[in-house]
Structure formats: C-alpha cells, structure tokens
Amino acid sequence: MSKVKVVNLVKKFDKTVAVDGISFDVRDGEFIILLGPSGCGKTTTLRCIAGLETPDEGEIYIDDRLVNDLPPKDRDIAMVFQSYALYPHMTVYGNLAFPLKMRKLPKDEIDKKVREVAKLLRIEELLDRKPRQLSGGQQQRVALGRALVRTPKVFLMDEPLSNLDAKLRVYMRAELKKLQRDLKITTIYVTHDQAEAMAMADRIAVMNKGKILQYSEPHHVYEKPANLFVAGFIGSPPMNFIKASIVEKDSRIILDAGFFQYELERELGEIVKREASGSEVVIGFRPEHMILSKERGANSVFQADVYVIEPMGSNIIVDLKAGEYLLKAVTSPAIEIPPPGQKVWVGFPLEKLHVFDAKTEKTLI
Ligand SMILES: Nc1ncnc2c1ncn2[C@@H]1O[C@H](COP(=O)(O)OP(=O)(O)OP(=O)(O)O)[C@@H](O)[C@H]1O
Ligand SMILES: [Mg+2]
Structure with missing residues (x-):
C-alpha cells in the first residue's frame, strides 16, 4: 500500500509534447484510471512513473519520497502492459x-508465493502449461500474477484488457476490480475505453493532448463534465451537442x-450570460435523458424526424434528424416511437441540460 503524487509532469519527444504539465495524486489503496484518446500521453505518464522514461520537468513521489532519480527496479512498482x-x-x-x-528468493519461498498467487487468480490447474496452451483471459491472469507475486507498492496497468474479446473484457474488468479491492494495492490503470473507466475506477483522470481536463469520481465526471471534451468523451452513445446563441429578450435569457x-430560468440565464466569453454556446444533453413523445408534452422542446430505430433489447436507440443535426436518443422499449419518416417531440429535463462556451469549451451550466 502506497500513495503516489505527480507534480507538473512534462515529457517531450523532440518537438512532440507527450505530457504537458500534469498533476494528480493517488491515495493509498486507490484505483485510478487515466482515460483519453490515442496519443494523449497515457502510456508516457505511466512510463515516467515506472522510471522507464525520464521526465523533462516535474516530480514524482511515492509515499512522499521523490523518486525521479530512483532506477525502475528500486521503485517497487509492477507494470502490466497491453501485450502480456x-x-x-x-x-x-x-x-x-x-x-x-x-530477486534470488529461496526456492521454497518462491514455491509458496507462486501457489498463493495462482490460487488467488484461479490458475492453479494451469501451472504446468505453456502460454500458447492458454486462452486470452488465462494468459491475462498469468500476466497479472507475474506482476503480483512481488506484492509491489504500486501497480501500473497499460490497457491490460485490450487484447481480449468484448465478452471476456467485461468479465475480466470485474475480476480485476475485485482483485484490486481485495489486495488494496494502489493502482494506476490506463485505458481509452470510457465504459471500462466508469466501471472500474475510484477516480478518473480524463486526458487530452497531454493534459488532464478533469480528475474526479466516475459519477461526477458523467454528471458534471468540466468541459465539452469530457462531456463528449464520457457516455455511450455520446452526448448530443447543438450550437446556439445567447439572446436577451425583455430581460429573459434565451x-x-x-x-x-x-428559455433559461432566470438564475441559470444569469450564470450563462456572466460566464460566457461571447454569445456563442453549445447545448448538450445525453441520449438517455431525452424524452420522446408523439404529442407535445410539458418537457417538449423541439420536433425531430425519426431517422432510424435501433432495438438493443433492453433499450432502443432512436436516431433523429433535427435541423442540421443527427441526434441519438435512448428510450425504453415500452415507449411507442413513430416509424422512420414521421415526427416526434423531443425534450429533456432542465436539470439534465448542459451548456458550454463555444469558444473556450468550458462548462457554463
Ligand atoms: N518514444 C517516443 N518517441 C517519440 N514520440 C513518442 C514516443 N512515445 C510516445 N510518443 C508520442 O507522444 C505522444 C503520446 O504518446 P503515448 O504513447 O503516451 O499516448 P497514449 O495516450 O498511450 O496513446 P494510445 O492510447 O494510442 O496508447 C504521441 O504523440 C506519441 O506519438
Ligand atoms: Mg498507450
């Protein structure tokens, strides 16, 4: 068990700024996830923490000890890579x-430890097999086991589930989370899969272009995204965005x-007006918060054309055309949706509405 602190980390490769001044802390026993698109600097951050890259600026602390100059083998960190x-x-x-x-441990001690970890990961029956005789999930567990035998202070995992098929990935993520909870090993996990991050993390650091845009609990990142990028990256299908202008009419803000x-409620309108850098904003609402109805209802905001209906079993994705936009709504199969080509009313509860500054991309409400 250990804590980790990263302060203003910068890493460049020639002219590429891979990590652009990021800071975050990991509490003792915490499971945090670095989440972001390809090339945003996740792996580079992990490699700096492991000591496999030398930072250009910034400090890395493990248990309040500055480890910048400590070689990888002395950091007591185990790393699991994407390829096992x-x-x-x-x-x-x-x-x-x-x-x-x-590490030149005595034979009987090695044997004890290997069997302990094999039991923990339920691979005891596989000890005599070679890797090629194992399924992807089993290989994954062996790779985890190899990182675990030393009981490191900190666990670093770089997309460890990405080689597995979708079904096994969903299964293994629960297993991994349980294992981390049981062992309470401080863990930094990297993925570009937002669903994986939401499902597993105590806290998610959403990264883009070498920076951390938000670092918070999954529900908070989902409900209160700090900006347009985070709002669009978290959630599937992603949040719908519509450009709009702030207009004042008879002291109403529209x-x-x-x-x-x-029309915004007075208080919210004042916030938007005050915080916005100009008059251009982006309205955001999530597919799962949209209310569709054949007749105009209390929440109805605009009418759209039903474009495609995608039955998913437990819910339905309805693709809608409104203005120049193609929007996605998620509804219950119990709700009657007019067939493609017909019109439907679309609404969303005020408390689920997001408004972003079009220029700075910051969240206004
Ligand atoms: N050894 C290197 N030499 C030069 N450029 C590098 C090197 N390693 C990474 N980069 C660059 O740094 C940036 C960040 O790379 P990094 O591997 O950290 O991204 P990532 O978030 O892990 O992406 P992915 O999800 O694709 O694994 C990228 O632009 C990448 O091309
Ligand atoms: Mg990577």
Whole structure:
C-alpha cells in the first residue's frame, strides 16, 4: 500500500509534447484510471512513473519520497502492459516464479508465493502449461500474477484488457476490480475505453493532448463534465451537442439554436450570460435523458424526424434528424416511437441540460 503524487509532469519527444504539465495524486489503496484518446500521453505518464522514461520537468513521489532519480527496479512498482509478453518457452509456473528468481528468493519461498498467487487468480490447474496452451483471459491472469507475486507498492496497468474479446473484457474488468479491492494495492490503470473507466475506477483522470481536463469520481465526471471534451468523451452513445446563441429578450435569457429556442430560468440565464466569453454556446444533453413523445408534452422542446430505430433489447436507440443535426436518443422499449419518416417531440429535463462556451469549451451550466 502506497500513495503516489505527480507534480507538473512534462515529457517531450523532440518537438512532440507527450505530457504537458500534469498533476494528480493517488491515495493509498486507490484505483485510478487515466482515460483519453490515442496519443494523449497515457502510456508516457505511466512510463515516467515506472522510471522507464525520464521526465523533462516535474516530480514524482511515492509515499512522499521523490523518486525521479530512483532506477525502475528500486521503485517497487509492477507494470502490466497491453501485450502480456509472457515467456513462451516457460510454463505458467516458470513465468510466475521468474520475478522472484531474479530477486534470488529461496526456492521454497518462491514455491509458496507462486501457489498463493495462482490460487488467488484461479490458475492453479494451469501451472504446468505453456502460454500458447492458454486462452486470452488465462494468459491475462498469468500476466497479472507475474506482476503480483512481488506484492509491489504500486501497480501500473497499460490497457491490460485490450487484447481480449468484448465478452471476456467485461468479465475480466470485474475480476480485476475485485482483485484490486481485495489486495488494496494502489493502482494506476490506463485505458481509452470510457465504459471500462466508469466501471472500474475510484477516480478518473480524463486526458487530452497531454493534459488532464478533469480528475474526479466516475459519477461526477458523467454528471458534471468540466468541459465539452469530457462531456463528449464520457457516455455511450455520446452526448448530443447543438450550437446556439445567447439572446436577451425583455430581460429573459434565451438559447437560440435556430430550429428551437430554449428559455433559461432566470438564475441559470444569469450564470450563462456572466460566464460566457461571447454569445456563442453549445447545448448538450445525453441520449438517455431525452424524452420522446408523439404529442407535445410539458418537457417538449423541439420536433425531430425519426431517422432510424435501433432495438438493443433492453433499450432502443432512436436516431433523429433535427435541423442540421443527427441526434441519438435512448428510450425504453415500452415507449411507442413513430416509424422512420414521421415526427416526434423531443425534450429533456432542465436539470439534465448542459451548456458550454463555444469558444473556450468550458462548462457554463
Ligand atoms: N518514444 C517516443 N518517441 C517519440 N514520440 C513518442 C514516443 N512515445 C510516445 N510518443 C508520442 O507522444 C505522444 C503520446 O504518446 P503515448 O504513447 O503516451 O499516448 P497514449 O495516450 O498511450 O496513446 P494510445 O492510447 O494510442 O496508447 C504521441 O504523440 C506519441 O506519438
Ligand atoms: Mg498507450
């Protein structure tokens, strides 16, 4: 168990700024996830923490100790990579024992530890097999086991589930979360899969272009995204966005999207007016918060054409055309949706409405 603190970390490769001054802390036993699109600097951040890259600026602390100048082997960190890189010629037992042999532990102690970890990961029956005789999920568990045998202070995992098929990935993410909870090893996990991050993390650091845009609990990142990028990155299908202008009419504040006008409550309107850098904003609402109805209802805001209906089993995704936009709504199969080509009323509860500054992309409400 350990805490980690990263302060103003910068890492450049020639002219590429891979990590652009990020800071975050990880509490003792916490499971945090670095989430962001390809190339945003996730792996580079992990490699700096592991000591495999030298930062250009910034400090890395493990348990309040500055480790910048400490070689990787002395940081007491275990890292699991996307490719498990098991030793193909060794058995599972050999793979698990390897890190301990390197540390010259006595044979009986190695044996005890290997069996303990194998039991924990439920791979006891596989100890005599070679990696190629294992399924993807089993190989994954062996790779985890190899990182675990040393009981490191900190666990770093770089997209460890990305080689698995969708079903196994969903299964393994629960297993991994349970394992982390049980062992209470401070963990920094990297993924570009927002669903994985939402499902597993105590806190998510949403990254883009080498920066952390928001660092918070999953529900908070989902409900109160700090800006347009986070709002669009978290959630599936993603949040719908519509451009609008702030218009004042008789001291009322209205968001004008062209094909509809939306009057804001006085207080919210004042906030938007005060905080916005100009008059251009972006309205956001999530597919799962949209209310569709054949007849105009209390929440109705605009009318749209039903474009496609995608039955998903437990819910329905309705693709809608409104103005120049293609919007996605998620509804219950119990709700009657007019067939494609017909019109439907669209609404959303005020408390689920997001408004962003079009220029700065910051959240206004
Ligand atoms: N060794 C390197 N030499 C030069 N550029 C690098 C090197 N490693 C990473 N980069 C660049 O730094 C940026 C960040 O890369 P990084 O691998 O950290 O991204 P990532 O978030 O892990 O992406 P992915 O999700 O694709 O794995 C990218 O622009 C990448 O091309
Ligand atoms: Mg990476």
